[in-house]
Every structure is written in structure tokens, then in C-alpha cells.
Amino acid sequence: MFNKDRWIEIFETISKNKLRTALAGFTVALGIIIFVVLYGLGNGLENTFQKFFKDDQLNTIWINPGRTSKPYAGFESNRRIEFDNDDLAEISEKFSFFIDGITPRITLTGRNISYKLNSNNFSVRGVGPSHKTNEMTIMMQGRYINDADILNKERYVVIGRLVKDDLFGNEDAIGKFINGGGRTWKVIGVYQDDGGDNEERIIYAPYTTVQSIQRGTDNVGSIIITYRPEIGFDGAVEFEKQLKSFVKNRKKIDPSDPRGVFIRSASSDLKENQDFTSALKIIISFVGFGTLLAGVIGISNIMVYVVRERTKELGIRKAIGATPKSIVWMVLQESIFITTISGYLGMFAGILFLSSLGNKLEEDFYITDPYVDFNTALFATIMLIIFGGIAGFIPARRAAKIKPIEALNDK
Numbered sequence: 001m002f003n004k005d006r007w008i009e010i011f012e013t014i015s016k017n018k019l020r021t022a023l024a025g026f027t028v029a030l031g032i033i034i035f036v037v038l039y040g041l042g043n044g045l046e047n048t049f050q051k052f053f054k055d056d057q058l059n060t061i062w063i064n065p066g067r068t069s070k071p072y073a074g075f076e077s078n079r080r081i082e083f084d085n086d087d088l089a090e091i092s093e094k095f096s097f098f099i100d101g102i103t104p105r106i107t108l109t110g111r112n113i114s115y116k117l118n119s120n121n122f123s124v125r126g127v128g129p130s131h132k133t134n135e136m137t138i139m140m141q142g143r144y145i146n147d148a149d150i151l152n153k154e155r156y157v158v159i160g161r162l163v164k165d166d167l168f169g170n171e172d173a174i175g176k177f178i179n180g181g182g183r184t185w186k187v188i189g190v191y192q193d194d195g196g197d198n199e200e201r202i203i204y205a206p207y208t209t210v211q212s213i214q215r216g217t218d219n220v221g222s223i224i225i226t227y228r229p230e231i232g233f234d235g236a237v238e239f240e241k242q243l244k245s246f247v248k249n250r251k252k253i254d255p256s257d258p259r260g261v262f263i264r265s266a267s268s269d270l271k272e273n274q275d276f277t278s279a280l281k282i283i284i285s286f287v288g289f290g291t292l293l294a295g296v297i298g299i300s301n302i303m304v305y306v307v308r309e310r311t312k313e314l315g316i317r318k319a320i321g322a323t324p325k326s327i328v329w330m331v332l333q334e335s336i337f338i339t340t341i342s343g344y345l346g347m348f349a350g351i352l353f354l355s356s357l358g359n360k361l362e363e364d365f366y367i368t369d370p371y372v373d374f375n376t377a378l379f380a381t382i383m384l385i386i387f388g389g390i391a392g393f394i395p396a397r398r399a400a401k402i403k404p405i406e407a408l409n410d411k
Contacts (some may be wrong), residue, residue, distance in 0.1 A: 002024060003020065006330065006333065007264035007333075009330075010330075010333060010334050010337060013277075014334070014338075015333065017306075020302060020305070020306070020339060023298075023302065024298065024299050024302040024303075024338050024342070025338055025341065025342035025345075026202070026342070027294070027295050027298030027299060027302075027342075028295045028298070028338070028339050028342035028343055028346065028384065028388065029295055029342040029343070029345050029346030029349065030291070030295065030346065030375075031291040031292045031296075031298075031345035031346065031384065032292065032293025032342075032343050032347050032350060032380060032381055032384055033288075033296070033329070033346045033347075033349055033353070034288065034291040034349060034350075035078075035288035035289070035291055035292055035350070035380050036346075036347060036350025036353075036354070036372050036377050037350050037353060037354060038284045038287060039281075039284060039285070039288055039372045039376065040280045040286050040306050040350070040351075040354040040370040040371050040372040040375075041281055041354075041361075041367055041370050042277070042284045043175075043278065043371055043372065044357075044361065044367035044368055044369060044370030044371070044372060045277060045366060045367050045368075046277045046281075047367045047368040047369050047370075048365075048367060048368040049273040049274070049277060050363065052220060053090070055274065057133055057134050057136055057226060057266065058226070058266045058267050059100070059226055059227050059229050059236070059266070059267065060134050060224060060225065060226055060227075060265070060266045060267075061224070061227060061236075061240060061243065061263060061264070061265045061266050062222060062223075062224055062225075062262075062263070062265075062266075063083070063091075063222060063223040063225070063226045063243070063247060063261065063262075063263050063268075064067065064132075064261070064262040064263075065080070065081040065082055065083055065221075065222065065261060065262075066081055066223045066259045066260055066262055067080050067081065067252070067259060067260070068081065068253055068257055068259065068260040069257055069258065069259040069260070070254040070256070070257045070259065070260075071254075072252060072253060072254035073172070073252040075252055077165060079260075081223070081251050081253065081260055081261055082219050082240045082292075083104070083219065083220045083222070083223055084218045084219055084220060084402055085104075085211075085220060086216040086218075086224060087220070087247075087250065087270060088102065088104055088220055089249075090249075091223065091225070091246070093241070095225075095239065095242070095243065097245075098227045098228060098235070098239045099225055099226070099227060099228070100127075100130075100133075100226070100227060100228045100229075101130030101133055101134070101224045101225070101226040101348065102127070102128070102130060102225050102226070103127050103130045103131040103134065103206075103207070103223075103224050104126070104127065104207050104220030104221060104222070104223055104224075105125055105126070105127055105131065105220075105221050105222045105223075105305040106125065106126035106127075106210050106211070106214075106219070106220060106221040107123060107124075107125050107126075107221060108123065108124040108125075108126075108210065108349045109123045111123070111124050111161070111180055111181065111203075112179040112180065113167065113178055113179070113203065114167070114178065114179045114180070115167040115177075115178045115179070118167045118168075118169075120163075120165065120166045120167070120288055122163055122201055122202065122203050123183050123202050123203070124157075124180070124202075124203045124204075124205060124210070125202055125203070125204050125205070126204075126205055126207035126209065126210030126211065126221075127144050127145065127148055127204050127205075127206075127207055127208065128130070128145070128150055129145055129209055130207075130224075130226055130407070131224065132144045132145075133143075133226055134224050134226055134244065135193060135195070135199070136191045136193070136194065136195075137189060137191045137192075137193055138193065138194070138326075139190075139191050140161060140190045140191060140192050141172075141173070141174050141189060141190040141191055142158070142174045142187070142188050142189030142190060143158075143188055143189050144158055144189055144191070144204075145158060145188075145204060145205070145206050149206045150206045151208075152209050153206060153208045153212050154186075154188050154206055154209060155183060155184065155186060155205075155207065155209055156185065156187075156188045156205065156209075157178065157185045157186070157188070157203050157204065157205045158187075158188060158189035158190070158191055158199035158203070158204040158205075159173065159178075159185055159187055159189070159190055159191075159203050159204075160190075160191060160192070160193065160199065160201055160202050160203070161190060161191065161192045161193075161200045162197060162200040163200070163201055163202070163203055164190045173187045173190055174188070174189070174190070175185060180203075181213065183213065184264055185205065187379070191204075192213065192327055205213065207220065212274060218316045224400065225243075227239055233258055233271070235269055236265055236267055237265075237268065240263060240265050240268070243263060244261070244263045245259050246341075247260060248260060249261070262317070273367065276359075278303035288380070292383070292384050292387075293382065293387075295384060295388070296384065296387045296388055296390075296391045297391070298311065299335060299338065299388050299391055299392065300391035300392065300394060302333065302396065303334075303335050303391070303392045303395040303396070304394075304395045304398075306331070306334070306395070306398045307395040307396070307398060309401075310399075311402060314327060314399050314402050314403055315403070315404045315405075316404070318402065318403075319404035324333060324401070325400070327396070327399050327400040327402075328393070328396040328399070328400045329396075330396075331392060331395060331396035331399050332389060332392050332393060332396050334392075335388060335389060335392025335396070336385065336389045336392065339384065339388030339389065339392075340385050340389075341383050343381045343388070344385045346381075347377050347378070347380075347381045350372070351372065351374070351375065351377060354370050354371055354372060355371075357370055
């Protein structure tokens with residue numbers, strides 16, 4: 001297997017033909033780099049989708065009001081749709097079989113909140129108890145809003161981890177009072193959220209309390225529903241269909257109006273995105289393997305040129321006793337050596353390039369932490385080496401069939 005003289009000869013051949021070797025190596029390395037980078041970017045896009053859905057329970061449906069785009073039932077188009085407490089109660093009663101939890105969400109942005117000398121602007125959300133499940137909120141201290149808080153319109157708040165850090169620092173926040181909107185609010189809980197820093201800069205309060213300070217309105221903004229997991233995906237699709245029909249009928253919205261109300265399901269969104277990423281990864285795999293194939297063809301063409309260039313030398317070797325097997329193995333060794341070194345260099349270059357990207361592409365291209373599994377990259381590299389060896393075998397076999405007389409007369 002290891003013949004010192006043979007390897008010395010291979011290195012001498014490579015050193016005499018630096019440009020040819022560099023071109024062959026570049027073709028192989030570029031193929032594996034493109035494959036690794038493309039595959040890694042596909043994984044980064046999938047990471048973005050997973051991060052987006054990580055913040056919410058998958059068995060969740062959001063109902064958001066819009067503006068009508070069509071006149072209907074005596075109402076003009078461009079009518080603003082609003083939900084109120086009655087809508088919340090009607091939906092809860094009619095679809096009790098499907099619903100595991102229901103909560104409104106009233107959002108107040110840019111509210112100045114202070115504690116002693118510390119202050120900052122935060123978003124305040126008026127919600128119900130089941131919002132904790134919807135957002136997969138993790139309580140660090142204290143408790144979340146409960147039904148009694150809703151009924152009594154308590155001025156209680158649950159603050160995010162970063163809100164607590166900004167206002168209280170190392171001081172315990174539970175039981176303390178913060179100021180906002182000219183009123184004092186008692187902190188009853190501190191939460192964390194895996195959805196990211198923005199989710200931990202929000203303050204939650206009972207939605208009835210928020211309604212009472214908004215001139216006594218009973219508007220609820222949007223409605224969030226958690227449906228029973230046992231109804232399954234098909235049941236969720238049917239529930240979403242019935243829910244849309246009911247809301248449009250109740251709010252006098254044309255059934256064909258796409259803008260009057262927006263209803264979306266986390267599970268449907270996730271499935272659509274998973275289907276998209278799966279299709280994208282298949283396309284990326286085809287393109288990636290295409291670049292690998294181009295590398296294999298490149299090394300094959302170069303080895304054909306090598307054999308033609310060394311025809312006289314190979315003829316002399318056969319004339320002095322070299323066997324066809326030894327000729328094949330000599331050419332193959334050179335092909336496999338170049339492919340192996342270039343393949344691994346390309347693999348590590350691709351992995352290092354992905355590592356250097358980090359989250360730089362997240363904001364503009366929605367690609368988060370692109371990566372490629374090392375075993376996948378290694379498998380692709382090994383396959384490239386194997387096929388590179390097969391590609392080198394064709395010119396090697398041709399070299400073995402050279403007749404010494406013809407080779408010596410070759411010009």
C-alpha cells in the first residue's frame with residue numbers, strides 16, 4: 001500500500017506541474033465549499049423558522065381585526081373591524097368543544113414606566129390567564145395573572161426579565177409598585193421567554209384593568225385561542241374554517257373579503273414553512289451535488305490530460321517491466337491524493353466560513369446561525385473522494401493499455 005519511492009515520484013510530478021495540480025485542487029475544493037455553504041444556509045433558514053415558532057404554543061390560533069375591502073350587508077368598504085368582550089364570550093361559548101383556553105390581547109406601545117429614579121419605555125399588554133400558555137411564558141418569580149385579577153380589575157402587573165433588570169437591578173421586584181400612565185401598579189410576577197429579548201421587555205396586566213383605564217372601552221384588540229391538542233391537525237383546520245365563517249358572519253363581513261379579519265394558525269404556518277424548507281433543502285442538495293459532480297468531472301478531465309502528457313513516460317515504464325496494474329494504481333494514487341487533500345481543505349474552509357457568518361444574515365436574509373452537520377460535510381467529502389477515484393480510474397485504465405512501441409513513437 002505504502003511505497004516510499006512511489007510517493008516521492010507523485011510529489012515530484014505534482015511539484016513539476018504546479019498549475020495543473022492547483023487547477024485540479026481548486027475545482028474539487030470549490031465544489032465541496034459550495035455544497036457545504038449552500039447546505040448550511042438552508043439550515044440557517046430553517047433555524048429562523050424554528051426560532052419564530054419557538055415563542056408560541058403550536059396549538060394556537062390568532063384572530064386579528066382588519067379593514068373590510070368590500071361593501072356588505074349595508075356597510076361600506078374600508079370599515080374598521082373591532083372585537084369586544086361580547087365577541088370573546090360568544091366565541092368561547094360556541095366553540096367550547098375545540099377551545100382549551102382563550103384570551104384577548106390589548107397592546108399599548110411606548111409606555112413610560114418608572115420605579116424610583118429608574119424609568120424606560122415598555123410595551124404593556126392587557127391579557128387573560130391563558131396567555132401564559134399561548135406565549136409559553138416561564139415564571140421566574142411570583143405568579144401570573146389569574147381569573148380573580150380579571151374579575152376584580154386589579155392593578156397588578158407581571159414584568160419581563162429585562163424590565164426587572166432595567167427598573168429594579170438586583171432588588172427584588174415582587175410586591176413593589178411601579179408607576180405608569182399616572183397610576184401605580186403592583187408587581188406580582190417576573191417571567192422569562194425563550195422568544196428573545198424583545199419578548200422579555202413586555203409588561204402584562206389584566207385586560208379588564210387596561211380596558212377600564214382606556215375610557216371604559218370593552219375593545220379587546222386581538223383574540224388568541226388555544227385549541228385542544230387531541231383534535232389534531234385536521235381538526236384544527238376545520239376549527240379554523242368554522243371560526244372564520246362565524247366571525248365574518250357576526251361582524252357582517254363579506255365571506256369572500258380577504259382583509260376584514262385575519263385568522264392564522266401556528267400549526268398551519270409551521271407546516272407550510274416546514275414544507276417550504278424541505279423543498280428548498282432538496283433543491284439545495286441537487287445544486288450542491290451538481291457542484292460536486294462538476295468537481296469530479298474536472299479532476300477526470302485533468303487526469304485525462306495528465307495521461308496524454310505522460311504517454312511516452314508510461315510506455316517506457318511498460319517497456320522495462322511495469323505491469324498494467326501498477327500503471328493504473330500509480331495514476332489513481334495521484335488522482336485520489338489531489339482529491340483528498342483538496343476535498344478536506346474545501347470542507348474545513350466551508351465550515352469555517354459558515355461559522356464566521358453567525359447571525360450577520362438574520363436581519364436582511366432571515367438566515368440564523370447557518371451551520372452544516374460535520375458528519376454531512378464529511379460524508380459529502382468522502383463521496384467526492386470516492387467518485388474522484390472512479391473518475392481517475394478511466395484515464396488510468398487507458399494509460400495501462402498503452403503499448404510501449406506506440407508510446408515511444410508518440411510525439
